[in-house]
Amino acid sequence: MDIRMAGVTKIFHPDIVALEDVYLNVKRGEFVYFVGHTGSGKTTLLRMLNRELSPSSGQIIVGKHNLRKMRLGQLPFYRRQVGVVFQDFKLLPHLNAAENVAFVLEAIGMPGRQVAERVKAILTKLDLWKRRFLYPEQMSGGEQQRLAIARAVVNMPSLLIADEPTGNLDMETAESIMDILFSINASGTTVLMATHNQYVVDAFRARVVRLSRGRIVSDEPRGEVELYGDL
Template sequence: MIEMTDVSKVYKNGVTAIDSLTVKIDQGEFVYIVGPSGAGKSTFIKMLYREEKPTQGKIVVGKFDLMKIKEREVPLLRRYVGVVFQDFKLLPKLTVYENIAYAMEVVEKTPEQIEKRVFEVLNLVNLKHKARMFPNELSGGEQQRIAIARAIVNMPGILIADEPTGNLDPDTSLEIMNILEEINSQGTTILMATHNSQIVNDIKHRVLAVENGRIVRDQLEGDYGYEA
């Protein structure tokens, strides 16, 4: 569950990125975040995993009150909130297996637990056969699938996907969406920031449209609503 109440974010240069925003997202929802460049989408999602701190308001993510959370608790929050980035952020000197395993090693899982879970998520993204390869040996779509596997390996309650199809062709984008749909069907809440109008229009979910730091449209089974 995500609840933001009267949240604002003003940067030191005086720019207001988020302006008195209030929204609630229930566990298990799949929500698109859309809007023009500079609308505040990135700040909106960065606040959910404490990459940015709000200037005012209240943010609750699962059991975490982000206005009261201590710095030592932030790693716990980030186990609960998985993040997938447009540029993958894979570690180039580690194999596919090692990239995913690393996310479990930092939370001190046993080698047996790690091996079992890593191959579970590799199966989910259909890349078990690439476990010993390095990121530069993979296509962009394969790298994104590995990034998703890494983000969900610790079974987060929420998965944030920031433009996960931004650098991918339509067929590969559809593969990524199928994986996200499967993850969502297992109970994980998904927030996906995107400019991909075709995906939003074809694969219907709740749409939050952000403009000038405010939610201007909150629509179940919504459309993209902007010029492609």
């Protein structure tokens, strides 16, 4: 999905300005990094695109959806088109790997046979099929992150939002996660990723949007981060 943000400001009570007058266009199928200090507004921006938050002012259009005008009844249908990957995985501890992924499809009423086929396909693709009966606590950090990605993309979303997906991983595992994200992007999914990992940004080149104090201060088509930069 393409994204258009115009004059977007988000103020938290009483007067904390998280985003201020943000203008941003993202084409369908782009891969975009959001970088900047903690508190620069990266996560707030991503949460608004998932409609967890609404802007205080301005407009956000994602595909055909005006998020500011979206009714609560429309929200579940919109979120079916959006996958979200978190730094802390947010897996369901009482479900095994296969059940964690199946839960997403069962929640939207997909028939059981189709659920089983989708789950097997995505777990096989992410090299997790042999781990399907393990619970999250029995899996490594990298396996849990791959499982979180599997859960986010099993419904084949048009937009994938990843908030610090490599933040708790060693470099080798982070590289494997980035390979997966770029593979998903190559299939046509728009990918937005917030990160502090300067190595990842430099090694896996894509558009880089830098935020500072709630404003976009730079936007480079194939940017990089200086080795001792300010991420």
